[in-house]
Amino acid sequence: MNAGIEALWMRGGTSKGLFLRAADVPADPAARNLLLARLLGSPDPYKAQIDGLGGATSSTSKVVLLARSARADADIDYLFGQVSVDTGHIDWSGNCGNLSAAVGPAAFHLGLVPVPAGDHATVRIWQMNIGKHIVARVPLAQRQVQEQGAFMLDGVAFPAAPIELTFLDPAPDEEGGIGGLFPTGRLIDQLEPTVGAPIEATLITAGNPTVIVRAADLGLGGDELQPRINGDADLLARLEAIRAAGSVAMGLADSLDAATHSRPATPKIAFIAPPARYVSAASKAIEATEIDLLARILSMGKLHHAFTGTGSVALAAASAVPGTIASEIAGQRSHLRIGHTSGVLDVGAKAEQRADGWTVTEATMTRSARRLMQGRVFA
Structure with missing residues (x-):
């Protein structure tokens, strides 16, 4: 029984x-x-x-x-x-x-x-x-x-x-190779996905490995809600191709096929844009002054209804380091207000530059x- x-x-x-x-x-x-x-x-x-x-x-x-x-x-x-x-x-x-x-x-x-x-x-x-x-x-x-x-x-x-x-x-302990805050040793990489044109990305491991790209490079505004993204099969295919290329570049998968089929949960992929007024999934108006950037993140091939906790750690860590796509858009900061699908998420990250590269000592959030x-x- x-x-x-x-x-x-x-x-x-x-x-x-x-x-x-x-x-x-x-x-x-x-x-x-x-x-x-x-x-x-x-x-x-x-x-x-x-x-x-x-x-x-x-x-x-x-x-x-x-x-x-x-x-x-x-x-x-x-x-x-x-x-x-x-x-x-x-x-x-x-x-x-x-x-x-x-x-x-x-x-x-x-x-x-x-x-x-x-x-x-x-x-x-x-x-x-x-x-x-x-x-x-x-x-x-x-x-x-x-x-x-x-x-x-x-x-x-x-x-x-x-x-x-x-x-x-x-972040992992080693800078460069498999590990470290930036596994490739670079703040911005050029990826060549199998779908669409090459694209710049910040590849970061903090919380979870994450691929961060500019919304504008995808032809997006960063304020999209789930129906717009999840209803576009071609866009989802391009985003997965970028994510898979990032996974291989970070040393997380040994092939694009393995990245998609054996490791679909990580890395995540997020696209970001400068702050702008938008309306959340709950029909609430979010003013540009309430956020430091717009961000959307995918999980298991679909746009997340809010924002992943580990993705927010990665995004905050990236914004704390000068020269990343995140700090380029939000400005270098230790406290980040993320404008996501459902509203606003506050997260903090403390970054330090050491002899062997950047590291993040802690990230904080309230849930x-x-x-x-x-x-x-x-x-």
């Missing part, structure tokens, strides 16, 4: 995902992946995930495995998987910055760490996908996670309590999270 697995269904930032204890799933990667994909309802040729918990979008087809950490410098080990809706392939290559906000609360809800006294808990997270530390400041009330609050996050309809995230040393369901999930 199928007894099910204890699970949480949680919102973190502008994403939702299935949270499980790592000890409750098979240790064998192939068996684990089949189970996790099945729980979300994938593979699904109908691309609907009707027979599972997934929401049939990149923002809602995610899994998280948590364990109490054996590391002296961490409380929780956190592994993230991006599940392809149609194929069921799970990409474990990167982190989800949005769901990072839910890791601390989930660790308490699943009994992996005790809830301390006080009005906040500092949870030290070891992000296993990228081998980096995240520190979450989780609000508490009467030794329970405090979810209710007045913090509004654009892309989320209801207010909640704020969770402060600090991504420590989010929120909420437990939507806790119980048993069945395959």
